[in-house]
Amino acid sequence: MTDHERWEDAAGSYVLNALTDEERVGYEAHLATCAECRAEVAELRIAADALPVSPPPMLPPPALKARIMAEVEREAALLASAGKPDRTYAPEPKREKRRWFGGGSLALPRPVLGVLACALVAAGIAFGALVVNGSAGRTIDFQSTLPQASAQLEVNGDTATVVANGLPTPPAGKTYMVWLTRPGHAPEPTSALFTPRRDGSATASVTGDLDGVESVLVNTEPVGGSTTPTSTPFLTAKLS
Amino acid sequence: MDVRALADEDLIPLMARGDARAFETVYERHAGAAYSLAYRMVGTRSVAEDVTQEAFLNLWRSGAHYDRVRGSVRTWILGIVHHRAIDALRRASVHSRRRSDDETAAERLEAPDKVEEDVARRDEAAIVRNAMDILPADQLKVIELAYFGGFTHVEIAEMLEAPIGTVKGRMRLGLKKMREVLAQGAVG
Numbered sequence: 395m396t397d398h399e400r401w402e403d404a405a406g407s408y409v410l411n412a413l414t415d416e417e418r419v420g421y422e423a424h425l426a427t428c429a430e431c432r433a434e435v436a437e438l439r440i441a442a443d444a445l446p447v448s449p450p451p452m453l454p455p456p457a458l459k460a461r462i463m464a465e466v467e468r469e470a471a472l473l474a475s476a477g478k479p480d481r482t483y484a485p486e487p488k489r490e491k492r493r494w495f496g497g498g499s500l501a502l503p504r505p506v507l508g509v510l511a512c513a514l515v516a517a518g519i520a521f522g523a524l525v526v527n528g529s530a531g532r533t534i535d536f537q538s539t540l541p542q543a544s545a546q547l548e549v550n551g552d553t554a555t556v557v558a559n560g561l562p563t564p565p566a567g568k569t570y571m572v573w574l575t576r577p578g579h580a581p582e583p584t585s586a587l588f589t590p591r592r593d594g595s596a597t598a599s600v601t602g603d604l605d606g607v608e609s610v611l612v613n614t615e616p617v618g619g620s621t622t623p624t625s626t627p628f629l630t631a632k633l634s
Numbered sequence: 635m636d637v638r639a640l641a642d643e644d645l646i647p648l649m650a651r652g653d654a655r656a657f658e659t660v661y662e663r664h665a666g667a668a669y670s671l672a673y674r675m676v677g678t679r680s681v682a683e684d685v686t687q688e689a690f691l692n693l694w695r696s697g698a699h700y701d702r703v704r705g706s707v708r709t710w711i712l713g714i715v716h717h718r719a720i721d722a723l724r725r726a727s728v729h730s731r732r733r734s735d736d737e738t739a740a741e742r743l744e745a746p747d748k749v750e751e752d753v754a755r756r757d758e759a760a761i762v763r764n765a766m767d768i769l770p771a772d773q774l775k776v777i778e779l780a781y782f783g784g785f786t787h788v789e790i791a792e793m794l795e796a797p798i799g800t801v802k803g804r805m806r807l808g809l810k811k812m813r814e815v816l817a818q819g820a821v822g
Contacts, residue, residue: 406805412780412787441765441812443705445781446712447667448762449674454665458683462661466654466694473652 397424398431405434409442461555464597468588471569536612536629547600547610547631554600556612558629561590564614571615572600573623574607580622581611587619607633642707650697657694664708665690668715670759675719675782685722689715720784765815773808776801 401424407413408421425432531550536558538544545558556572564570572586590596600610611627637645637656642663648656668689673682692714700710766774779790787805791798 403799403802403806406777406807406809407780407787407802409809410777410780410805412785412790412805414786414788437813438806438809441809441816442781443709444762444765444812444816445777446671446709446716447758448766449670449759451666451756451759452670452673454669454686455679455683458669458686459661459665462687462690463654463658465691466657469694470652470654 398428400424401428401431405431405438409435409439460591460595461597463591464588464595465599467591468586468598471589472587475569534631534633536610536631539626539628543594543628545612545629545631547633549604549633554604554610556586556588556596556598556600556610556629558590558596558598558612560594561596562594564589568614568616569619570596570598570612571619572598573611573613573627574600574604575609575611576606577608583619583621585619587615604633609633643702646697646700646707649694650700657690657697660693660707660711661690664711667708668711671712671715672719675716675784676722681722685715685719689718692718716781723784762816765812768815769808769811773804773811776804777808777812780805 401421404413404417404421408418413421425435531548534547534549536545536547536556540560540562542560542562543558544560545556548555548557561570569587569589572584572588573581574584575581584600586598586600588596588598610631610633611623612629613623613625613627615624637648637653637659640648640656640659642660645656645660649660665686669682669686672685672689673679676682676685689711693711700707704710766777769777776787776790776794779785779793780787785793787798787801790796791801794801
């Protein structure tokens with residue numbers, strides 16, 4: 395059996411990412427030497443690329459956009475606070491399709507990387523828990539000292555999310571920050587820094603270990619956050 | 635500058651530099667297709683939302699890695715969604731319970747309330763579905779199991795109790811036929 399005969403039927407499985415890892419490596423080695431199979435892969439990929447638009451079109455819930463934009467705006471503020479919001483645009487060299495998905499690294503200014511890495515890792519952990527736990531969990535109302543503001547803490551397993559409405563825009567150079575308190579200890583900073591959207595709503599993933607946490611606080615801090623609170627909390631949620 | 639007037643390919647460099655408004659515009663254009671694909675794959679709204687969120691945050695954080703040579707922004711986004719949905723299926727073992735999940739059944743009954751109003755996107759989906767509907771059932775099944783289910787051809791062969799060669803052949807023939815039908819229509 396020739397190499398071509400061995401791989402003759404693999405093009406469909408390949409473009410559907412249905413080959414095993416070992417087979418994929420072997421087939422890609424064959425593709426490098428076989429123009430006929432490369433042409434077939436290019437042809438079948440057109441059909442495979444149409445598959446993702448075939449599901450009945452649905453609209454995502456507005457709350458999903460609110461959650462995503464809260465995270466994006468928080469990270470954009472972090473980048474801006476580093477004074478150099480210029481993630482370099484540099485397309486990667488051409489690679490095989492499945493490798494795109496490998497969770498590429500960030501091209502960020504060095505000073506931002508540390509802060510952002512913490513936030514992103516925490517956000518990733520929070521997301522993982524959300525996926526595993528689904529929407530199960532409990533909701534705790536924040537006590538607010540701002541008459542127009544209301545907020546809830548949605549707790550899912552080891553993670554929590556602040557969902558707020560009616561928040562004023564923080565003063566220039568300031569952001570909102572989430573803190574955790576444990577009995578007998580000073581408030582612990584988290585990497586959850588956020589600014590509300592134009593309609594006053596906001597969503598922020600609370601990072602850090604929630605074990606033994608007595609309350610979750612939100613106050614106003616300089617953009618970039620602080621290690622100890624510099625203002626009185628305006629939102630307080632009691633966990634225990 | 636009104637970012638809404640820009641093409642997708644011009645928004646990505648802005649987004650990669652941390653422009654949240656550029657990202658928001660990309661989201662508004664493609665969130666419907668992304669969510670629809672995620673829901674089709676994972677079968678529950680809550681997980682579909684999680685998958686869509688993870689995919690778009692990944693997009694926001696790795697926008698610098700878009701390469702227009704590889705295809706359109708939408709193809710790129712839907713590729714990320716597809717990959718994340720497969721991760722979610724494997725992580726949460728949604729495979730085994732999605733068809734019998736009460737929530738799923740209830741959600742499917744409610745689905746008409748959430749249908750996309752964008753005529754162009756509805757038409758495009760219909761064209762692709764028509765191309766899929768023309769396929770013999772055994773070819774369509776292996777393609778759907780591979781793409782929407784994330785199964786390898788070895789797993790599909792076990793599932794269907796069919797030889798691996800048969801499964802591979804059905805995938806190849808089915809996609810070839812789909813390609814021919816799409817070439818006669820406007821999509822592809």
